[in-house]
Amino acid sequence: MDKYISVITNFGCHYTCPYCIVRNNNLHIPKSTVEGLDNLEKEIRRNNCNWISLSGGGDPLWNFKYNLEWYAKFYMIALRTHMHTEVHTSIISIPKEISFDRVVYHLHDLKQLQFIKRNHDEEIVRVVFVVTKNFTEDLINRIAVYCHNSDEIDELSFRQMVDDHYQETDYCKDYLKAGHQKLWWYIEQNDYNLYYCENKVYTEYRRIGE
Ligand code: SF4
Numbered sequence: 001m002d003k004y005i006s007v008i009t010n011f012g013c014h015y016t017c018p019y020c021i022v023r024n025n026n027l028h029i030p031k032s033t034v035e036g037l038d039n040l041e042k043e044i045r046r047n048n049c050n051w052i053s054l055s056g057g058g059d060p061l062w063n064f065k066y067n068l069e070w071y072a073k074f075y076m077i078a079l080r081t082h083m084h085t086e087v088h089t090s091i092i093s094i095p096k097e098i099s100f101d102r103v104v105y106h107l108h109d110l111k112q113l114q115f116i117k118r119n120h121d122e123e124i125v126r127v128v129f130v131v132t133k134n135f136t137e138d139l140i141n142r143i144a145v146y147c148h149n150s151d152e153i154d155e156l157s158f159r160q161m162v163d164d165h166y167q168e169t170d171y172c173k174d175y176l177k178a179g180h181q182k183l184w185w186y187i188e189q190n191d192y193n194l195y196y197c198e199n200k201v202y203t204e205y206r207r208i209g210e
Pocket residue numbers: 013014015016017019020021022023056057058059089090
């Protein structure tokens with residue numbers, strides 16, 4: 001079975017996603033540093049992980065050209081530990097210096113789908129929509145049809161939004177649950193991940209940096 005370690009980065013972000021859990025809940029995710037990767041290899045081995053997933057925080061690809069040293073160290077660790085790599089990003093173009101086994105694009109508008117392109121043949125492409133108040137069954141269907149017909153997109157998820165009081169919301173929940181595992185994945189906000197941030201491991205997202 002796959003086991004993920006989620007590396008939470010904070011290189012900053014545009015902070016414009018309407019559902020941004022970090023901004024809306026004023027979370028204080030530590031800034032990413034090269035030294036903050038020092039314990040990553042040890043934690044990967046200790047937890048028997050086979051996937052590293054980069055996520056935020058901010059956007060892992062924000063200000064990429066200023067973070068080359070961080071990425072060089074990250075890839076060295078990934079290579080040494082034979083990890084599969086994944087990134088969660090809202091930035092639609094992946095820098096050509098790096099590549100991942102899976103890219104998870106976080107989108108908030110149907111029109112963004114047309115810009116999603118596979119970067120290499122083995123790349124798995126997933127799109128995720130956080131379900132905000134403006135979602136309707138019709139919009140969900142249109143997204144699902146687009147993704148189903150696309151050669152560039154392999155997987156589609158809808159994710160339950162967490163509001164500005166760190167509470168789960170239920171927009172279109174019954175409809176999304178009915179299509180779960182058939183037409184899309186519906187991800188409820190269960191916090192059972194292993195998070196790595198600046199040399200420490202957490203099991204709850206909101207505790208990171210505390
Ligand atoms: S990419 Fe992430 S951190 Fe940036 S605004 Fe969107 S949700 Fe917030």
